Amino acid sequence: MVVAEQIDAIRAPYEEALAEGRVSYQRCADCANAWLPPRGACPACLGEAWYWQRAKGSARLISWVVYHRAYDPSLEDRVPYPVLLIELSEGPRLIAGLEAGEDLASLRIEAELELRVDAEHRRVLARTTESNTEGEALPKEEEN
Ligand SMILES: [Zn+2]
Numbered sequence: 001m002v003v004a005e006q007i008d009a010i011r012a013p014y015e016e017a018l019a020e021g022r023v024s025y026q027r028c029a030d031c032a033n034a035w036l037p038p039r040g041a042c043p044a045c046l047g048e049a050w051y052w053q054r055a056k057g058s059a060r061l062i063s064w065v066v067y068h069r070a071y072d073p074s075l076e077d078r079v080p081y082p083v084l085l086i087e088l089s090e091g092p093r094l095i096a097g098l099e100a101g102e103d104l105a106s107l108r109i110e111a112e113l114e115l116r117v118d119a120e121h122r123r124v125l126a127r128t129t130e131s132n133t134e135g136e137a138l139p140k141e142e143e144n
Contacts, residue, residue, distance in 0.1 A: 011038045013052050018122040023055040025092040036092035059086040061111040084126055096124040
């Protein structure tokens with residue numbers, strides 16, 4: 001089907017970046033909007049001049065659901081596991097998994113996340129940055 005082939009062609013650089021351990025997204029050359037999932041025109045201005053950029057690897061948690069059946073056989077030993085909707089610090093949103101060993105109960109909306117790519121399975125995985133601090137709050141800077 002022609003449309004499916006066009007979508008595959010647009011999506012190919014995203015998949016190739018995942019296979020190399022990187023997260024990428026599209027940015028419009030006309031209005032600078034950034035987006036995912038991959039598509040042929042800017043969702044803001046419908047411009048067709050865009051390019052790929054590499055994500056820095058930080059995001060925040062928008063929402064999540066918990067799967068009680070494995071969608072993919074490689075996840076059977078992880079049930080129940082969360083599927084996260086995250087927003088890159090650059091703006092685009094995507095679906096991600098939670099790193100093994102991260103506590104499901106510690107998830108909260110707006111949590112700051114660090115990303116890693118499981119290149120073998122072409123999956124984006126997230127961990128909460130709060131889990132690195134043993135629950136201690138960092139001192140806030142005084143405002144003058
Ligand atoms: Zn645009």
